[in-house]
Amino acid sequence: MEKIIQFELNGNQVQMPLNQDQSLLWALRTHFNLTGTKYGCGLGFCGACTVLMDNEPVRSCTIYMADVEGKKITTIEGLAPADQLHPIQQAFVDHDAMQCGYCTPGMIMNAYGLLLKNPSPSRKLIIEGMNNNYCRCGAHSQIVDAVESVSNEAKLNQIK
Amino acid sequence: MKLSELLQEDLDIEIETNRLKRRDFIKLTGASLGGLFVFFRTGSFDLLAADQKRTLPTDYNAFLRIDEDGEVTCFTGKIEMGQGVITSLAQMLADELDVAFESVKMVMGDTDLCPYDAGTWGSLSVRVFGPSLLAAAAEAKSVLISLAAEKLGTTTDQLYAQGGVISVKGEKGLFVTYGQLTKGNRIEKLLDNQSKPKDFSEYKIMGKSIIRTDATEKVRGKALYAGDYRLPGMLYAKILRPPSHGASFVSADTSAVRNIEEVMLVEDGEFIAVLHKDPEQAEKAIRLIKAAYTFQEKKVDEKTIFDFLLNSETEERVVNEKGDIKNGRIASKEVFESTFYNSYVAHSPIETHTAVAYLEEDKIIAIVSTQSPFGVQDMIARELDLPLEKVRIITPFVGGAFGGKAPAQQALEAARLAKLTGKPVMVHWTREEEFFNDTFRPAAVIKLSSGMDDQANISLWDYKVYFAGSRGSDTVYDVADQRTASFSAKNVHPFSVGAWRAPGNNTNTFARESQIDIMAAKAGMDPLEFRLKNLKDERMIGVLKAVAELFGWKPAKFPSGRGYGIACGLDAGSYVAHMAEVKVDQKTGFVEVVRVACAQDMGFCVNPHGAKMQMDGCIMMGLGYALSEEVEFTGGDIKTANFGTYQIPQFSWLPIIETVILDKKEAMQAGGEPAIICMGGLIANAIFDATGARLFQLPMTPKRILEALSKV
Ligand code: FES
Numbered sequence: 062m063e064k065i066i067q068f069e070l071n072g073n074q075v076q077m078p079l080n081q082d083q084s085l086l087w088a089l090r091t092h093f094n095l096t097g098t099k100y101g102c103g104l105g106f107c108g109a110c111t112v113l114m115d116n117e118p119v120r121s122c123t124i125y126m127a128d129v130e131g132k133k134i135t136t137i138e139g140l141a142p143a144d145q146l147h148p149i150q151q152a153f154v155d156h157d158a159m160q161c162g163y164c165t166p167g168m169i170m171n172a173y174g175l176l177l178k179n180p181s182p183s184r185k186l187i188i189e190g191m192n193n194n195y196c197r198c199g200a201h202s203q204i205v206d207a208v209e210s211v212s213n214e215a216k217l218n219q220i221k
Numbered sequence: 222m223k224l225s226e227l228l229q230e231d232l233d234i235e236i237e238t239n240r241l242k243r244r245d246f247i248k249l250t251g252a253s254l255g256g257l258f259v260f261f262r263t264g265s266f267d268l269l270a271a272d273q274k275r276t277l278p279t280d281y282n283a284f285l286r287i288d289e290d291g292e293v294t295c296f297t298g299k300i301e302m303g304q305g306v307i308t309s310l311a312q313m314l315a316d317e318l319d320v321a322f323e324s325v326k327m328v329m330g331d332t333d334l335c336p337y338d339a340g341t342w343g344s345l346s347v348r349v350f351g352p353s354l355l356a357a358a359a360e361a362k363s364v365l366i367s368l369a370a371e372k373l374g375t376t377t378d379q380l381y382a383q384g385g386v387i388s389v390k391g392e393k394g395l396f397v398t399y400g401q402l403t404k405g406n407r408i409e410k411l412l413d414n415q416s417k418p419k420d421f422s423e424y425k426i427m428g429k430s431i432i433r434t435d436a437t438e439k440v441r442g443k444a445l446y447a448g449d450y451r452l453p454g455m456l457y458a459k460i461l462r463p464p465s466h467g468a469s470f471v472s473a474d475t476s477a478v479r480n481i482e483e484v485m486l487v488e489d490g491e492f493i494a495v496l497h498k499d500p501e502q503a504e505k506a507i508r509l510i511k512a513a514y515t516f517q518e519k520k521v522d523e524k525t526i527f528d529f530l531l532n533s534e535t536e537e538r539v540v541n542e543k544g545d546i547k548n549g550r551i552a553s554k555e556v557f558e559s560t561f562y563n564s565y566v567a568h569s570p571i572e573t574h575t576a577v578a579y580l581e582e583d584k585i586i587a588i589v590s591t592q593s594p595f596g597v598q599d600m601i602a603r604e605l606d607l608p609l610e611k612v613r614i615i616t617p618f619v620g621g622a623f624g625g626k627a628p629a630q631q632a633l634e635a636a637r638l639a640k641l642t643g644k645p646v647m648v649h650w651t652r653e654e655e656f657f658n659d660t661f662r663p664a665a666v667i668k669l670s671s672g673m674d675d676q677a678n679i680s681l682w683d684y685k686v687y688f689a690g691s692r693g694s695d696t697v698y699d700v701a702d703q704r705t706a707s708f709s710a711k712n713v714h715p716f717s718v719g720a721w722r723a724p725g726n727n728t729n730t731f732a733r734e735s736q737i738d739i740m741a742a743k744a745g746m747d748p749l750e751f752r753l754k755n756l757k758d759e760r761m762i763g764v765l766k767a768v769a770e771l772f773g774w775k776p777a778k779f780p781s782g783r784g785y786g787i788a789c790g791l792d793a794g795s796y797v798a799h800m801a802e803v804k805v806d807q808k809t810g811f812v813e814v815v816r817v818a819c820a821q822d823m824g825f826c827v828n829p830h831g832a833k834m835q836m837d838g839c840i841m842m843g844l845g846y847a848l849s850e851e852v853e854f855t856g857g858d859i860k861t862a863n864f865g866t867y868q869i870p871q872f873s874w875l876p877i878i879e880t881v882i883l884d885k886k887e888a889m890q891a892g893g894e895p896a897i898i899c900m901g902g903l904i905a906n907a908i909f910d911a912t913g914a915r916l917f918q919l920p921m922t923p924k925r926i927l928e929a930l931s932k933v
């Protein structure tokens with residue numbers, strides 16, 4: 062019999078048939094039509110597929126669905142209500158922290174995970190924490206500026 | 222340099238070029254769209270067509286539409302891949318037409334809606350398409366003003382336009398909007414170049430920094446790339462690939478996948494694919510197919526390739542000759558002979574090649590990640606034997622391209638499978654497929670002999686570039702006796718090569734600027750001073766002086782131990798000069814780039830903020846080919862398969878970047894590529910200044926740096 066798994070996705074309880082070979086990345090993209098989470102390498106190198114699992118940034122391409130059972134998943138689509146931008150999203154807009162924008166959802170989710178753990182990281186810590194998210198267009202300096210701009214006390218409450 | 226010459230340089234390397242056909246846009250667009258139509262000629266494309274004997278369009282190349290509600294739509298065959306033309310072209314149209322920037326909507330890269338365009342490359346969008354767009358907008362405005370004069374009972378010179386409204390000078394309350402004018406007036410008009418665009422000093426929206434208009438969609442994860450389209454019944458396809466380039470298909474045993482539930486198998490000669498609604502299931506299934514191949518590969522690898530290339534039969538093209546290099550040799554007190562190398566480099570956009578195709582009756586619609594929607598349309602029509610009007614290409618946001626998405630083989634794969642199966646088919650290359658099928662920046666060699674007289678004047682320049690192409694091979698410096706030749710050959714590389722951001726120029730600028738520093742060091746001169754002494758080109762002198770000021774350059778004899786580097790060059794009409802500071806760990810060979818400054822002269826700059834972002838991007842991306850990026854292979858077998866063995870720049874590499882754009886009111890030039898061309902030479906020169914070690918091969922990996930250090 063087909064096993065059904067349950068987990069929380071962007072604040073809603075969802076369920077789906079378990080397919081042992083399926084990664085969280087492609088379950089999100091095909092089963093849930095949440096295409097904001099991107100494929101870049103499929104092997105955990107680039108971070109384009111970053112989502113939060115129980116508030117930890119993870120590479121969804123390396124997570125099998127069996128391990129998602131009972132977990133809480135947040136994707137870029139779940140970061141803010143439909144008509145609003147999360148402060149990190151707003152910071153990316155204000156700093157124009159993207160070119161092609163393909164790496165952007167993964168960058169934002171990774172930055173969100175970083176700030177949840179440490180709301181005021183130094184520039185150095187931001188760079189370390191973002192290091193394995195790849196941007197081929199070279200929007201790095203604007204991305205660091207954007208993340209840095211959110212990392213202060215005033216914005217802290219809005220994030221939580 | 223003439224544009225046609227620039228393009229010729231790109232053609233030196235084997236770029237996949239699709240045959241281009243003349244298009245008639247009145248027929249194509251039909252009479253279904255309302256509003257005011259303006260068609261315009263593209264003078265510069267005429268020049269291209271004649272020069273290159275390609276059948277590029279000579280008639281209407283682009284158009285705009287003004288709706289009844291005053292919304293302006295700009296249709297362009299150009300596409301948005303991160304370079305920002307979605308914003309800068311809208312700025313240009315709004316400013317010339319005198320409408321609000323916010324009222325301009327861009328429709329890009331849709332072959333059913335947009336006028337023909339060869340492709341988004343060569344930094345042509347603003348410098349070539351731009352003037353045409355301005356000319357169209359200027360003409361549209363004069364048409365509107367003459368209509369307004371009729372309506373308001375005035376002469377045209379009593380009127381002025383602002384914010385989409387035409388008013389009578391000095392008469393408050395007497396006005397008509399563009400929207401009111403177009404209502405009920407459908408006008409087609411062939412432009413005859415009579416209305417002139419504004420003077421650069423009159424622009425108000427152009428020249429302003431505007432944040433990209435697509436940012437909000439992108440941060441929400443709502444911007445759609447080709448892989449994000451979801452169609453009813455859509456299947457993901459995985460295609461059987463040969464194990465290496467040059468392998469010939471013999472047979473395939475597909476029995477293992479024939480009876481897997483929900484897996485569809487397609488066999489069309491050598492073209493074999495499996496389809497499934499889940500890409501991971503399709504991937505699993507394709508691995509079950511056992512295929513046999515024969516191999517006749519070129520026995521070369523990333524180490525032996527340079528000898529192999531130099532020993533192959535090549536065709537020589539003299540790019541430039543002045544004076545007589547024999548005399549130059551005699552006049553030289555000292556002659557410097559150098560050979561420079563660079564390895565194959567991958568494009569590696571984070572979005573891999575992706576396309577989804579489906580049938581609408583007998584018409585194929587393909588949504589494609591490409592730089593060349595019309596090229597793709599031609600390819601699909603030709604390969605699937607369809608008339609052009611039965612193929613429509615739609616280009617959504619493109620997740621980076623850098624030249625690598627001019628070829629878009631994945632679109633043909635998707636279209637072919639859609640035609641064979643009748644289903645919507647998504648082809649979304651894996652990273653491994655992306656590396657395997659990429660058209661790499663070619664491995665290349667440059668042999669350079671230069672000479673200097675006893676006054677530190679460059680007296681000889683004998684330049685031979687093999688396989689990089691001649692773009693950027695300009696001597697730049699003032700040399701009486703000089704010769705530049707470009708050598709190329711067909712089918713010499715073990716796999717496909719193609720245009721990579723500023724094709725050829727990265728390699729050529731690396732060689733030239735390294736050689737200049739070698740000479741400056743020998744002359745015992747500061748490398749900036751040596752350059753200025755040997756330059757006549759005022760624009761080059763201008764960017765060098767600007768970057769020196771920005772960087773705070775202090776003259777010294779090199780190597781000074783400070784790790785300072787300098788390089789300059791020109792690409793696609795723009796001038797750039799860079800300075801950098803690096804630290805080299807002499808034990809590990811690891812280079813830390815501390816800061817990079819760059820000055821750019823790009824003529825009139827439409828969106829300074831956007832242009833500066835392109836400069837930042839060029840600098841970051843350029844660090845990759847300078848320091849780490851190199852494709853490994855044995856014959857046609859590409860060993861580099863994913864980012865684990867191909868290191869692109871990361872956040873920890875980020876130097877302090879400072880940029881300045883010179884304030885010019887001259888013809889608009891390129892912005893997306895120039896600032897990448899100096900990165901190899903810049904870092905090589907900085908490493909020399911830090912350590913006294915001279916690097917002759919890109920990328921300058923720790924291993925190569927240690928080797929060079931051992932020779933100091
Ligand atoms: S796609 Fe998951 S890390 Fe690259």
Ligand code: FES
Binds near residue numbers: 195
């Ligand atoms: S913006 Fe293109 S990859 Fe980051």
